[in-house]
Amino acid sequence: MPQRKASLRGALVIAHRLAGLTLAAFLVVAGMTGSLLVWNTELDAALNPHWLRTTGSYTSAQPMDALALRDVVQARHPQALAMRVPLAQEPGHAMVFLLRPLPGTGALENDQVFVDPYSGRILGERRWGDIGQTWRNLMPFIYRLHYSLAWGAVGTWLLGLVSLLWMIDSVVGFCLTLPATSNNAQRPWLGRWARAWKLDLHNRWRATFDLHRAGGLWLWPALFVLAWSSFALNLPQWHDPMVRAFGTQQPATTDLPRRAKPLWQPALDWKAAHLQARQLMQEQAALRGFAVQAESSLAYDPSRGQYRYDVRSSLDIKDRGGSTRLFLDGDTGVLVATWWPTGAAGGDTFITWMSNLHMASVGGMAYRLAITLVGAGVTVLSVTGVLIWLRKRSAKRKQ
Template identity: 50%
Template sequence: MSLPGLAGGRWRIDRPLLVLIHRYVGLTMAGFLLVAGLTGSLLAWNEELEAVLSPALFRVAPPGPEARPLDPLVLRARVQELHPQAFVARAPLKVEPGHSVTFRLFARPDASGALPELANDQVFVNPYTGEVLGARKWGDISQGPKNLMPFLYRLHFSLALGSVGSYLLGIVALLWTLDCFAGAYLTFPARQRNRAQRTPGKSWLARWWPAWQVRWTGGSYKLNFDLHRAGGLWPWAMLFVLAWSSVAFNLSEVYEPVMKMLFAHQPDGPASRNRAAPQLEPRLGWFEARETGRRLMAREAQAQGFAVQWEDALTYDPRRGLYSYRVHSDRDLSQHWGSTQVSFDANSGALVYVWLPTGAASGDTLRTWFVSLHMAALWGLPFRLFVCLLGLGVAMLSVTGTLIWWRKRQGRVKMAGKRMAENPAVAHTARLDGQ
């Protein structure tokens, strides 16, 4: 008794079956990847486009050449005072010259414990004067152009459908990850079954090389086919990174067990710290918490041999009673944010856990690379341009794959019609079957 797929004791992939799987998985994903690719190419320039669409919210002019921004914690306190119905849980600690500072608002529970809907959940502040420049409800496109980029992010991440869309795109990302390998395999030269089929003097790599090329003058079908095949081969590694990192973002139920089975990870923060009721006023105030974070971070930097480069943010989680102090260190990859973090008890200041983006555990290092590559957060302008073009490439692969299927379908329909015309008995049977 032989097992399907086995030949001579070795696994053999059924190529026609793999073609069918690749075709129909590709058709299933095409629309989703078209949206993800186009929105992703725009999101590579998110900060610049936000400033162009809403300069009054994102750009500020220093009042003088010697002007210095106010302490970010002072700005946070002012925003908190202006919005008593909300809680400002995060204070950015790095202020970019000429840029506003953004604070996120979270609804406070009312008397019944429910969270009321906030009219706006982002506030933009002039760091030199403390003046509020404006506000928006992140992602609400009904507020106009100031929410266009957040809305595109919602489309990119969840089709603007919330958790349902996020899970749906997570499933698509998982199919895409698997299809990366199926698509690559189908570009390999067909197996030569006997010596008569073999081309003298041509190695396997030489026979594979045409798959990397585009026949620009071979007609529309060949051009479309080559763009699809070569367009998936040249950036294959980065396409895999985009696909698997999307699984990490949207389908952690799959990503985390797989990666934790294969690679070491740093311990997660204690989940048992969740409180029955949020503690909105911990014993440590924000200024004292920042000093505690600085002290703990300096101690960990000395103990673990990394260097702090700049402060990034201080966050308080009232559900767990934890402050998290983040910096950008030489363990970070991103040029835009810091992920080196110490978290400590908001009442006692005792260290709870430390998280390093690279160098501490291989699984966390890989995830940091995946996230930084996906979000074009390293290597400056050239890599952002590459990611922008790659997003357009993903859209192109979706379109060319659909066109290949449509052309082949038309050919099959035409051939079936020809066979029926040549054989009236077959046509008569087909008509009876259709009745």
């Protein structure tokens, strides 16, 4: 039996080493970019204050109607569709509109427009995520790196697989910190395990090893949540069926049927759709017993011919914004589908919590600071793991 346990532990060591070396570069990128993205809004505004911040001269005035601001953007870009209207206005912040090219017009030079909500003045434009526009797009590019390595769908798949391997390797690494059982051990098992949680800085080699082992233990719950949520976000087509084995999920809104031909000019204009969406949301709130707290956005999808209306409600858990959502037909205004972040299905409530914990959009400033440190910790664990492997390889070569 002791030999079998020793061989199992040896196999786990090899598996942890191979997985760590495979994941190291990916996790360094994910950890560093993730630490920055916790402060995405603030950093983007610091880099582009002339776009994302409004002047103080309008603080005493009322902002313009969001749909009127959309008309300004649409008139400025007749070759595009202003596809999303932000309905929540934060004082001192610009309104951000997204553009989509109309058929036959070719690629847009810019697809994100910043507007002063008090004057309707266009503050600036950029092509989201295009690092060729230099520092103007630094934070969107960092987001692309974090989510897909800036490789599009291929990068999203790759990081999803990395996240799955990371989640499994986190369990293996935790098991390797546990002391081996022995009939001849002089100290209690818990007493021997306590050494794994401590950091010795007197010796450089020992400090590197302890940073890797103790750091992984102290950060383990957060690391496992980040690995799991990364897998859920990047590969929902694999993750969600696993969730449905243990809980229920609402019908996926990504599966809503597409039209044979996109509907670019629906019978309901934006104002009529907004009024209808408000009424439908109030009816749903009364029917299901939740409270609508604030509007979030109204968007239109020509491929489905549907408007999407998001609000913040008592079903939301995030600190800002909302994802309580319904869809209505662009021609008839009939309710097509709904999606509730919590309370409707256990599987969706679980995924909502996991994704918001990953994005540090719950828990306020304290949790954001914690996730920033965890992101840095991911980088430290990856680097120390490689250093440990290099030292051991060098020692074997000398022998």
